[in-house]
Amino acid sequence: MTSEKKMIRKKLKSAAAVSKFMADYYYELSAASESGNPKIAWCTSVGPAEILRAMGYLVYFPETHSALLGATRMATDLIPEANALGYSPDICSYLTADIGAFLKGVTPLAKIYEGISGIPRPDVLVFNTNQCRDVQDWFSWYGEKFNVPVLGVYTHRNVGDVTNALVSSIAKQMQELAGSLEKISGKSLDLNTLKHVIALSRECSELWKKVLQTAASQPSPLTFFDATTLMGPAVVGRGTQKAVEVFKALHSELEDRIKNGEGAIDDERFRIYWEGMPVWGRLRAHSELFAGLNANVLASTYCNSWIFSRLNPEDPFNSMAEAYTELFIVRSDEAKEKYVRDMLDLFKIDGIIYHDAKTCPNNSNCRYGMPQRLEKKSGIPSLTIQGDLNDLRLLSDEQTKTNVEAFIEQLEERR
Ligand code: SF4
Numbered sequence: 001m002t003s004e005k006k007m008i009r010k011k012l013k014s015a016a017a018v019s020k021f022m023a024d025y026y027y028e029l030s031a032a033s034e035s036g037n038p039k040i041a042w043c044t045s046v047g048p049a050e051i052l053r054a055m056g057y058l059v060y061f062p063e064t065h066s067a068l069l070g071a072t073r074m075a076t077d078l079i080p081e082a083n084a085l086g087y088s089p090d091i092c093s094y095l096t097a098d099i100g101a102f103l104k105g106v107t108p109l110a111k112i113y114e115g116i117s118g119i120p121r122p123d124v125l126v127f128n129t130n131q132c133r134d135v136q137d138w139f140s141w142y143g144e145k146f147n148v149p150v151l152g153v154y155t156h157r158n159v160g161d162v163t164n165a166l167v168s169s170i171a172k173q174m175q176e177l178a179g180s181l182e183k184i185s186g187k188s189l190d191l192n193t194l195k196h197v198i199a200l201s202r203e204c205s206e207l208w209k210k211v212l213q214t215a216a217s218q219p220s221p222l223t224f225f226d227a228t229t230l231m232g233p234a235v236v237g238r239g240t241q242k243a244v245e246v247f248k249a250l251h252s253e254l255e256d257r258i259k260n261g262e263g264a265i266d267d268e269r270f271r272i273y274w275e276g277m278p279v280w281g282r283l284r285a286h287s288e289l290f291a292g293l294n295a296n297v298l299a300s301t302y303c304n305s306w307i308f309s310r311l312n313p314e315d316p317f318n319s320m321a322e323a324y325t326e327l328f329i330v331r332s333d334e335a336k337e338k339y340v341r342d343m344l345d346l347f348k349i350d351g352i353i354y355h356d357a358k359t360c361p362n363n364s365n366c367r368y369g370m371p372q373r374l375e376k377k378s379g380i381p382s383l384t385i386q387g388d389l390n391d392l393r394l395l396s397d398e399q400t401k402t403n404v405e406a407f408i409e410q411l412e413e414r415r
Contacts (some may be wrong), residue, residue, distance in 0.1 A: 003023070003270055003412040010262075010264060010265070010352065010407065012226065012230070012250065012253055012254075013318070014246070014249050014253045014267070015226075015229065015230065015304070016229070017230075017246050017249055017250070017260045018230050018232055018233060018246055018250070019359070020112050020145060021233050021237060021242060021243070022232045022233075022236070023112075023113055024242075025236055025237065025337070026109055026113050026116060026294040027113065027115075027116070028058060028062055028077070028114075029058050029060050029272060030109075030120060032058050032120065032394060033118075033120035033121045034215070034401050037145075038056050038057065038058055039056070039057050039058070039123040039124070039127055039185055040057060040058050040059075040060055040120050040122050040123050041057035041059050041060070041122065041124050041125070041181075042059075042060050042061070042062055042071065042125040042126065042139065042142070042255070043060070043061055043124065043125075043126050043127075044062075044063065044126070044127045044131065044135045044139070044325055045046050045064065045128055045131070045305075045306075046128060046130055046131055046173055046236050046305060047126055047128040047135075047153070047324075047331075048126065048128060048177065048240060048287070048319060048320060048324065049201070049239060050194065050197045050198050050201050050220060050238075050239050050311075051174060051176070051177065051194065051320070052315075053183070053197050053239040054190070054193045054194040054196075054197040054198075055182070055185055055187060055189050056058055056121070056185065056187060057123070057124075057181075059186065059236070060120050060122070060236075061096055061120075061235060062094075062098055062138065062139075062309050063106070063135075063235075064096040064100075064181065064232065064236055065098060065108075065109070065119060065154040066093075066094035066097050066390065067385050067389075067390075068094075068099065068108045068109070068112075068400040069097045069098065069101055069108055069280075069390065070093075070094075070279075070280025070281050070389060070390040071107040071108075071281065071283060072111065073392065074097075074101065074106065074108055075093065075097035075173055075280070075281065075390035075391065076102075076281070076390070076391055076392045077099075077100075077150045078096075078097050078100030078101050078103075078104060078106070079093055079096040079097050079100050079252050079390070079391055080100065081096075081097060081104055082095065082096035082097075082099040082100045082103070082105045082411070083101035084324075085099070085103075087099065087137075088159065089359075090358070091134055091137075091327075091360060092132065092138070092351040092360055093132035093359040093388055093389055093390035093391040094134075094138075094238065094360075094389065095134050095137065095138040096359075096390075096391075096392060097113070097134075097139070097390045098138065099141060100222075100386075102119070102142075102358055102408075104283060105118070107119055118306070118318065118386075120258075121146060121244065122142065122146055122148050123184060123185075124144050124148055124150075124151065124181065124184050125139040125142055125148065125149070125150045125151070126150075126152070126153075126177065127150070127151075127152045127157055127343055128150050128152070128153040128324060129152065129153070129157070129348060130153075130157070130163075130324055130327060130330045131327075131362060132181070132329075132360075133329075133360040134362075139152075140331045142353075149180070149184060151175060151181070151356050153168055153170060153173045153174060153324075154173065154383075155324070155325055156325075156330075156331060157330055157378070158330075158331070158332050159325060159330050159331050159332060159335070160331070160334060160399040161333055161335075162322060162325050162326045163301070166253075166321075166325060167318055167321045167322050167325065168318070168321075170321035170324070170325055171317040171318045171320070171321035173350070174317050174320055174321060175296075175317055180362050182358050183282050184366050189303070191316070195225055195313040195314070195316055196247075196313070197239040198239070198312070198313045198316055198319070198320070199313040199346055200238075200239050200240060200241060200243075200244060200309050201232050201238040201239040201308065202237070202311040202313070203244050203363045204234060204237065204238045204240075204243045204247060204306040205221055205231065205234070205238065205306065205307050205309065205311065206309070207247035207248060207251055207304055208231070208233075208234040208247055208307060209246060209304075209307045209309070210226060210247075210251050211230070211247055211250055211251050211254060211399045212299065212303055212307075213346070214251070214254040214255065214294060215227075215298040215299050216299075216346055216348070217258045218268070218271075218297050218348065219261070219262075219263025219264070219265075219268035219296070219349075220263060220264055220268065220271070220298040220299075221254045221257035221258055221262060221263065222254055222298060222346055222397035223264045223265065223287060223290075223291075223296055223297055223298055224278075224298060224300045224302075224303065225278070225283050225284075225286060225297065225302040226264060226286035226287075227300070228278045228280075228283060228302070228303065229283070230250060230341050231303055231306060233246045233247060233303060234306035235246070235306055238306065238308075238339060240247075245296070247375045253409060262279055263296070264298070265290075265291040265294070266291075266294075267294050268294065268296045269294035269295065270294060270299055270345060270350045270351060270408060270411050270412075271295075271323075271348055271349050272290065272292070272294055272295050272296065272297040272298065272349065272350065272352070272353055273297075273298075273299050273343060273344060273347060273349045273351075273352045273353070274297050274299065274300040274301075274302065274323050274352075274353050275300070275301050275340065275341070275354045275355065275365055275366070276301070276302065276351065276353075276354055276355030276356070276357055276363055276364055276365065276366070277302060277357045277360055277364075278353055278355075278388040278389065279355065279357075279387045279388065279389065279392075279395060280389055280390060281341045281390070282387075282392075282395070282397070282400075285350060285397065286400075288398075288402060288407050289303050289404055290404065293330050293404070293405065293408045295351075295404075295408050295411075297353065298347060299343060299346075299347040299349070300330050300342065301343070301364050301365075303341070303362070304328065304343075305327060305329065307327065307339050308323035308324070309323070310322040310323040311323045312373050316319050329362055329363065333365075333368060333370060336370070337370060337373060337374055337377075340352075340370075340374060340397060341374065341377065341378055344374075344378055344380055349380060350380070350411050351372070351380060351381050351382060351407060351408075351410075351411050352374070352380060352381070352382035352383075352405075353383055353384075353385060353404075353407075354366035354371055354382055354383070354384040355380070355384075355385055355387055356384050356385065356386050356387070357387060357388050357393070358386070358387070358388045358415070359388050359389065359391060359394070359395040360388075360389055363389075366382075366384045371384060381407075381410060381414075383403055383404065383405070383407040385399075385400050385403060386399070387400065
């Protein structure tokens, strides 16, 4: 019988450098917001950040802020504020929590970073619909609130092959976007600066990939739950030298763990893949639940979302278009299943957890038969847990615990 034990969380030393990176990032934004210089662009998490950075904008990512609302467990109480404006409790709880926080005049940034009183004021908001339509609605609401322009890249969804025709249509939109941004900033886009930023972004992405792939070692030096708290520089810092340095140090620490045979959890017995969003308000509880059962949730689709291997400084617009379209979330089920199967092999996975996040169908891949198809092809069993990224009313901790324990028991019986 699988028994749950008390576990001790092993902290990575590099976590302090990641925290410092995030603090510097938010202080820089806060100072720019107060002084009005440099200009600030809000961007979706897999939006065209490289163009914005190359044009001298500081870039703020509302999704990261909303994840923080989730992780600090502020989100659930704020969601009804946005519901009252007509934003349904069933739509993205990043959107509803973030707008709710704005309406209430609260932010976790003020609690974490002394001297920061609010989110940075945008000069322009830029979204890419590659991930969902919710980001467009979210940014449009703020555009009206702040009376600033909202610009978008419209990406096709459910994409099978990323064809040249698709890539050219998105690259063209990105070029037009750069033109609009030039008018707002009063500065023109320097191609060499863009190439430099793309090179840094690619380097950051490759390092993040290497960090995540250390989890292929047995035992894995990394957990998915660690990765969600370490990925900030890949999201908000891609295109900067500082993000590159932070990930070099993190990768080297993980390599040391591998050399010393040190796993992220003690006695790793089961290797688990997480498909879907994290439950931000339960990161610790979930990490302890799995580790207590000697199960290491060590790889995920979610954390891989900030790997942009197609970025190529020599072909800036086409490569950005390709990188931001070949992402998992943009793709057809067939392409997604192939991707997950490759991950199962790479990470030597024993079982898959699907998180059915009630308010994010875009990141919940268990609703159209994928778990069953993948199990048939790979022989690897799965468990679907019901929950949400931010709205804690949509999950049952008891149910999750019982189901996870039974699932690990099932894996044990298969041995
Ligand atoms: S992908 Fe999901 S969580 Fe992310 S912004 Fe869209 S609806 Fe929200």
